[in-house]
Amino acid sequence: MIQSVAFIGLGAMGYRMAAHLVNQFEQVWVWNRNFSKAEQHAQQYGSQAVELSQAVQADVIFSCLPTSQDVVDLIEGLSLKAGSVWVDCTSGVPDIARVLHTQLKAQGVGFLDAPVSGQTIGAEQGTLTVMIGGDAEDVQRALPAMQCFGQLIQHVGEPGAGFAVKAVNNMLLAVNLCAALEGFSTLKAHGVDLNNALACINASSGKSAATESVLPQRILNREFPLTFALPLLAKDTGIALDLAHQAKLAVPVIAQTQSLVQAASNQIDQNSDFSTLAYLYEHWNKITIE
Numbered sequence: 001m002i003q004s005v006a007f008i009g010l011g012a013m014g015y016r017m018a019a020h021l022v023n024q025f026e027q028v029w030v031w032n033r034n035f036s037k038a039e040q041h042a043q044q045y046g047s048q049a050v051e052l053s054q055a056v057q058a059d060v061i062f063s064c065l066p067t068s069q070d071v072v073d074l075i076e077g078l079s080l081k082a083g084s085v086w087v088d089c090t091s092g093v094p095d096i097a098r099v100l101h102t103q104l105k106a107q108g109v110g111f112l113d114a115p116v117s118g119q120t121i122g123a124e125q126g127t128l129t130v131m132i133g134g135d136a137e138d139v140q141r142a143l144p145a146m147q148c149f150g151q152l153i154q155h156v157g158e159p160g161a162g163f164a165v166k167a168v169n170n171m172l173l174a175v176n177l178c179a180a181l182e183g184f185s186t187l188k189a190h191g192v193d194l195n196n197a198l199a200c201i202n203a204s205s206g207k208s209a210a211t212e213s214v215l216p217q218r219i220l221n222r223e224f225p226l227t228f229a230l231p232l233l234a235k236d237t238g239i240a241l242d243l244a245h246q247a248k249l250a251v252p253v254i255a256q257t258q259s260l261v262q263a264a265s266n267q268i269d270q271n272s273d274f275s276t277l278a279y280l281y282e283h284w285n286k287i288t289i290e
């Protein structure tokens with residue numbers, strides 16, 4: 001039985017994910033580096049803003065930080081409660097998940113790498129996909145808490161497997177986005193109306209999440225709303241490429257895509273949405289994708 005849950009990292013995703021826990025559990029503890037966000041969460045949703053040392057005494061502890069290294073730095077030196085499960089929803093590095101799994105197990109604490117997909121709208125609606133690496137008994141223990149914000153909750157394998165699936169998913173998003181930007185730049189250069197073209201492609205075999213949501217909702221309308229920062233996508237594509245390299249695979253498309261996303265991330269303001277990858281192509285080709 002879960003008596004208490006905690007959420008650490010109330011960013012674009014965490015703030016919304018933690019809100020759902022309040023409907024299911026009486027003791028919901030939240031902590032954020034900038035503590036005023038935790039206080040705001042408590043005020044808005046009825047969670048409890050607590051010190052980090054208290055948050056990690058919960059039965060199930062969620063974290064959702066930018067990188068695995070942030071999670072490692074956070075956990076270092078913390079005293080954890082035997083019998084609890086740490087569920088890391090960061091999009092992280094599989095090797096680090098394996099290290100944390102071993103380290104925490106020595107303290108009697110379960111560790112799951114449980115990254116999510118579905119963007120901020122999925123976090124808000126509680127319809128995220130959760131892809132989990134770790135021990136089956138820990139998945140079962142944490143399941144009632146994950147169900148608060150997850151729609152598809154899939155145990156995908158050993159520690160690290162959840163992070164691997166997430167990295168490959170985001171690499172596929174990036175590959176499709178680069179391909180769509182190149183395709184739509186070509187159409188624009190040939191004077192084709194891009195909204196008409198999009199309607200045809202989204203009813204045809206060339207469609208993807210890039211054409212079905214990113215292009216119409218972020219790029220063609222020139223809104224580029226910041227919900228998923230470009231450096232985070234560059235981090236994810238980097239993890240996917242590292243995984244392929246570790247296995248000595250030939251992956252030219254992944255390698256090119258990682259370079260493109262990294263170039264965009266280096267060049268464009270760090271606080272830009274991932275859809276501003278379009279600026280890279282627009283600058284190169286002197287074309288506006290609208």
Ligand code: NDP
Pocket residue numbers: 009010011012013014032033034035037064065066067070073074089090091092116117118119120227228229232233
């Ligand atoms: P944000 O940048 O919005 O939030 C990051 C959170 O982590 C903030 O609460 C921030 O605290 C905290 N934080 C940052 N660095 C540290 C640190 N060193 N120590 C402690 N806390 C820290 O990120 P997102 O919510 O967008 O992303 C979080 C994770 O989820 C990432 O791994 C991302 O790739 C993944 N993700 C994001 C999605 C999205 O659509 N945004 C979708 C799916 C996954 P503070 O407020 O103090 O800065």
